[in-house]
Amino acid sequence: MSECSDCHGCGAATVVEFPDAPASPKIVALAGPPNSGKTTLFNRLTGLRQKVANFPGVTVEQHTGIAELPDGRAVGIIDLPGLYSLSPQSEDEQVAHDVLTGERSDTPRPEAILLVLDSTNLSRHLMLAAPILALGVPTLIILNMADDLRNRGGHVDTRQLSAQLGAPVALVSARQGEGLDEVFEFLASAMPAPAPKELPVLHDVPKCRAWAGRVGSQASYRPPVPPKWTRRLDSVFLHPVAGPVVFAVVVVAVFQTIFTAAVPLMDGLRWLFEVSGKWVAATLPDSIFRSLLVEGVWSGVGSVVVFLPQVLFLFLFIGILEDSGYLARAALIADRTMARVGLQGKSFIPLLSAYACAVPAILSTRTIENKRDRFATILIAPFMTCAARLPVYTLIIAAFLPNRPVLGPFLGARAAALLGLYVLGFLAAVVTARVLKSSILKSGRTPFLLEMPSYRWPTLQSIGLRLFDRAKVFLRRAGTVILLVTVVLWIMAHLPAVNGKAPAIEDSLAGALGRTLEPVIKPLGFNWKIGVGLITSLAARETIIGTLGAIYGMDPESHKLDLQKSLQHDLTPGGAVALLIFFAFAMQCISTIAVVRRETGGWKWPILQFTYMGVLAYAGAFVAAHLIR
Amino acid sequence: MSGNNVQPETSFTTLVDLRRGDAATLDHIDLPGKDARRLMELGFLPGARITAGHSAPGGDPRVFQVDGSEIALRRETARRLKVRLDRTSRASGMP
Numbered sequence: 001m002s003e004c005s006d007c008h009g010c011g012a013a014t015v016v017e018f019p020d021a022p023a024s025p026k027i028v029a030l031a032g033p034p035n036s037g038k039t040t041l042f043n044r045l046t047g048l049r050q051k052v053a054n055f056p057g058v059t060v061e062q063h064t065g066i067a068e069l070p071d072g073r074a075v076g077i078i079d080l081p082g083l084y085s086l087s088p089q090s091e092d093e094q095v096a097h098d099v100l101t102g103e104r105s106d107t108p109r110p111e112a113i114l115l116v117l118d119s120t121n122l123s124r125h126l127m128l129a130a131p132i133l134a135l136g137v138p139t140l141i142i143l144n145m146a147d148d149l150r151n152r153g154g155h156v157d158t159r160q161l162s163a164q165l166g167a168p169v170a171l172v173s174a175r176q177g178e179g180l181d182e183v184f185e186f187l188a189s190a191m192p193a194p195a196p197k198e199l200p201v202l203h204d205v206p207k208c209r210a211w212a213g214r215v216g217s218q219a220s221y222r223p224p225v226p227p228k229w230t231r232r233l234d235s236v237f238l239h240p241v242a243g244p245v246v247f248a249v250v251v252v253a254v255f256q257t258i259f260t261a262a263v264p265l266m267d268g269l270r271w272l273f274e275v276s277g278k279w280v281a282a283t284l285p286d287s288i289f290r291s292l293l294v295e296g297v298w299s300g301v302g303s304v305v306v307f308l309p310q311v312l313f314l315f316l317f318i319g320i321l322e323d324s325g326y327l328a329r330a331a332l333i334a335d336r337t338m339a340r341v342g343l344q345g346k347s348f349i350p351l352l353s354a355y356a357c358a359v360p361a362i363l364s365t366r367t368i369e370n371k372r373d374r375f376a377t378i379l380i381a382p383f384m385t386c387a388a389r390l391p392v393y394t395l396i397i398a399a400f401l402p403n404r405p406v407l408g409p410f411l412g413a414r415a416a417a418l419l420g421l422y423v424l425g426f427l428a429a430v431v432t433a434r435v436l437k438s439s440i441l442k443s444g445r446t447p448f449l450l451e452m453p454s455y456r457w458p459t460l461q462s463i464g465l466r467l468f469d470r471a472k473v474f475l476r477r478a479g480t481v482i483l484l485v486t487v488v489l490w491i492m493a494h495l496p497a498v499n500g501k502a503p504a505i506e507d508s509l510a511g512a513l514g515r516t517l518e519p520v521i522k523p524l525g526f527n528w529k530i531g532v533g534l535i536t537s538l539a540a541r542e543t544i545i546g547t548l549g550a551i552y553g554m555d556p557e558s559h560k561l562d563l564q565k566s567l568q569h570d571l572t573p574g575g576a577v578a579l580l581i582f583f584a585f586a587m588q589c590i591s592t593i594a595v596v597r598r599e600t601g602g603w604k605w606p607i608l609q610f611t612y613m614g615v616l617a618y619a620g621a622f623v624a625a626h627l628i629r
Numbered sequence: 630m631s632g633n634n635v636q637p638e639t640s641f642t643t644l645v646d647l648r649r650g651d652a653a654t655l656d657h658i659d660l661p662g663k664d665a666r667r668l669m670e671l672g673f674l675p676g677a678r679i680t681a682g683h684s685a686p687g688g689d690p691r692v693f694q695v696d697g698s699e700i701a702l703r704r705e706t707a708r709r710l711k712v713r714l715d716r717t718s719r720a721s722g723m724p
Contacts, residue, residue: 084670121697205669238683332685447706452699
């Protein structure tokens with residue numbers, strides 16, 4: 001995936017450019033402990049003007065966005081990874097530390113810091129204020145979740161707090177959009193360096209905590225009562241019996257809905273492409289250009305875009321689970337399984353985000369302090385079923401499996417098959433982890449720490465923003481990588497010309513390429529058309545759909561049939577299962593390979609990974625093709 | 630294990646021995662400096678009051694309430710946190 005779903009910028013490094021503003025634009029860093037609501041605030045401040053940025057050459061990408069001030073000036077905002085302190089223990093914290101201290105040559109040193117703290121847990125969160133204020137950079141202390149504080153009977157005197165810290169303080173609710181004026185005011189004003197009354201010895205945690213407690217009580221901080229609903233919900237979600245049942249129900253419901261609820265939308269899109277394709281074919285004069293447009297672009301790009309609703313449903317669920325706080329409980333329930341394969345709970349979050357895309361997942365392994373655990377997680381992450389596999393799976397499943405009920409009305413055969421493929425990827429990851437952790441990546445254990453956030457209602461704004469982002473990335477990929485591959489393929493399918501006309505598809509360059517590969521993939525039950533698809537899917541997995549769409553569109557035998565029917569012609573049931581298994585295991589993703597190389601600092605691990613996954617894919621597909629007839 | 634057979638005032642034990650609803654005061658962390666530091670940043674400071682909460686099925690890991698947050702620890706880590714059991718916290722253990 002070259003511009004992947006979740007990849008906060010992968011292969012190509014781009015410098016963030018801020019639009020010209022009357023005054024020189026300010027660069028401001030957004031820092032804070034994990035779970036302080038940083039990202040929500042970031043979304044509030046920057047709205048849709050976010051840039052997923054990649055700071056060149058380095059290890060980190062941060063979200064960077066532009067906040068527009070009331071007077072029209074633009075301020076660049078860097079969203080840093082969550083921090084517990086400025087004494088870095090993980091690579092993630094190292095990066096945040098280096099950005100804040102201006103030790104990175106490639107990132108402009110922030111001219112100001114927005115320090116986001118959770119006002120419902122101020123005494124502990126204030127600890128981070130000490131090292132941040134000690135940097136001497138103008139800082140606005142943002143006490144987030146003001147609505148929670150108020151509703152649960154907490155209190156803080158911001159003026160007193162400001163006097164103690166020698167820096168402005170704003171009480172904000174990023175979720176409700178409350179108190180943002182003060183943030184904009186700070187960004188627009190001349191910002192003085194902080195002048196705290198006293199600072200503790202920074203390396204002494206107990207002294208820092210005592211200082212934070214003192215500052216809190218000077219500002220007459222009264223913590224809110226514990227959230228009632230969190231206790232109540234946890235007694236269900238973490239119940240020894242009900243907990244795992246809820247976990248299973250949530251997982252099944254997600255898969256069932258992806259299949260059922262997305263179908264009408266997908267049918268609508270498919271219809272739209274059909275009708276518009278016919279219209280284009282009827283309107284334009286017969287020419288090479290029309291053929292490229294209809295056979296290449298429409299059937300190629302169109303067949304991928306159709307899957308947008310499913311991808312969006314997946315991210316809708318991930319977003320709800322994450323924002324509500326349930327994800328942390330799921331991680332807790334899953335930890336035992338992780339421990340059994342020798343991984344730690346911290347690997348769970350990257351592995352879970354690998355269900356969206358392996359690239360951000362691999363980047364998020366930076367939070368794992370132990371290098372061997374981190375490498376093991378990187379190596380198994382691409383086994384998790386990423387969003388790019390989803391269209392391939394659903395296409396093949398829908399073509400070969402009639403939708404019978406499996407568990408009454410709760411689970412259909414197609415959803416069950418899809419779930420099975422997700423489990424298969426997970427098992428491959430788990431077994432591989434076990435092997436790695438008991439051989440080349442053996443290591444001692446580091447303590448597992450997982451903070452349980454309070455349950456919160458996900459907001460429409462935050463989830464909507466994420467879906468918008470996702471849709472943008474998906475469509476951009478369809479419009480760039482997939483379009484390009486389809487056009488190249490179309491050209492290859494039309495060369496060499498015979499008497500000025502396109503050759504029969506199997507005699508073309510593309511056909512020749514597929515045929516060269518055919519002897520190798522024949523044992524798996526694949527013909528040369530699938531072979532061409534396998535080659536193009538190296539760019540990004542879902543490209544195979546566009547490729548097959550285009551090939552079938554150009555083939556006179558099948559151009560009247562839809563993609564599912566054409567596939568039924570070309571694949572036996574055994575071949576279909578083999579293709580599914582091949583996609584479950586193979587590392588067909590250039591972006592992932594690139595990011596593994598970068599994160600592990602060489603070609604050794606990505607080559608090992610690519611070979612291992614390839615062998616597994618081939619072997620698995622081979623067995624499937626011979627067992628199922 | 631339970632509060633019944635401990636000495637009247639306090640007793641040294643580890644976080645693992647706490648059952649749901651038990652409270653204890655942290656005495657020290659028996660872990661290498663780096664790991665101990667991270668725990669301290671999350672509120673596990675000597676003298677801090679810790680209450681045991683829910684756990685994953687099978688009792689591992691368990692959520693602990695400390696310094697206003699809920700943090701989950703595995704048994705292997707909880708075992709390294711030496712605590713003084715807070716007898717007053719257990720309803721049935723009241724003298």
